[in-house]
Amino acid sequence: MNKIEHLGIAVRDLEVSNVLFEKLLGVSHYKTEEVPSEGVKTSFFKIGDSKIELLEALDSDGPIAKFLAKKGEGIHHIAFEVDDIVKEIARLEKEGFHVLNKTPKRGADNKLVAFLHPKKANGVLVELCQEIPLHSPRPKSTERVINKGRE
Numbered sequence: 001m002n003k004i005e006h007l008g009i010a011v012r013d014l015e016v017s018n019v020l021f022e023k024l025l026g027v028s029h030y031k032t033e034e035v036p037s038e039g040v041k042t043s044f045f046k047i048g049d050s051k052i053e054l055l056e057a058l059d060s061d062g063p064i065a066k067f068l069a070k071k072g073e074g075i076h077h078i079a080f081e082v083d084d085i086v087k088e089i090a091r092l093e094k095e096g097f098h099v100l101n102k103t104p105k106r107g108a109d110n111k112l113v114a115f116l117h118p119k120k121a122n123g124v125l126v127e128l129c130q131e132i133p134l135h136s137p138r139p140k141s142t143e144r145v146i147n148k149g150r151e
């Protein structure tokens with residue numbers, strides 16, 4: 001694994017939390033993106049080499065809606081950047097982790113992602129992220145780039 005790619009934070013109202021995090025971090029979010037397959041609407045902040053992903057539930061039965069109902073707002077997952085997600089999935093399965101999706105899926109911010117169950121990771125939901133090469137087809141998720149200058 002290379003580094004922490006982002007921290008995912010579950011929030012009830014993305015617009016309200018965007019304002020809060022803009023005040024906290026002193027920067028604006030650089031994009032919002034819906035990922036309907038995960039039942040989420042996200043916004044991303046970048047400070048230095050670190051990223052924060054805010055996650056609002058798009059529907060009432062997705063992972064964020066369930067998390068908010070059980071635990072309330074707060075840190076939902078930690079995401080690690082990897083170079084080869086397929087290799088990492090195989091390695092982590094051998095190490096005894098419970099990989100929730102053995103085939104990587106499209107995540108937000110141009111990533112392929114896979115998740116490890118918190119029950120086998122000290123109560124932490126872990127996301128693996130691999131950057132999708134630029135020449136790949138666009139993700140199916142809808143994307144609204146706020147700061148086009150970054151792309």
Ligand SMILES: CC[C@@H](C(=O)O)C(=O)SCCNC(=O)CCNC(=O)[C@H](O)C(C)(C)COP(=O)(O)OP(=O)(O)OC[C@H]1O[C@@H](n2cnc3c(N)ncnc32)[C@H](O)[C@@H]1OP(=O)(O)O
Nearest residue numbers: 008035038040063066076100107108113115118123124125
């Ligand atoms: C935007 C795309 C992507 C990106 O590119 O960054 C994302 O970040 S998407 C983020 C949302 N998607 C996911 O979280 C997908 C992976 N998660 C899951 O598959 C499920 O949430 C789960 C982890 C398997 C749990 O689902 P389920 O078993 O249906 O829910 P329960 O509420 O019954 O929980 C069981 C058990 O696990 C504990 N739990 C649940 N979520 C978390 C969490 N985020 N962190 C720590 N623990 C968690 C929950 O409390 C239950 O524990 P017990 O009550 O002790 O049984």
Ligand SMILES: [Co+2]
Nearest residue numbers: 008053079127
């Ligand atoms: Co994430």
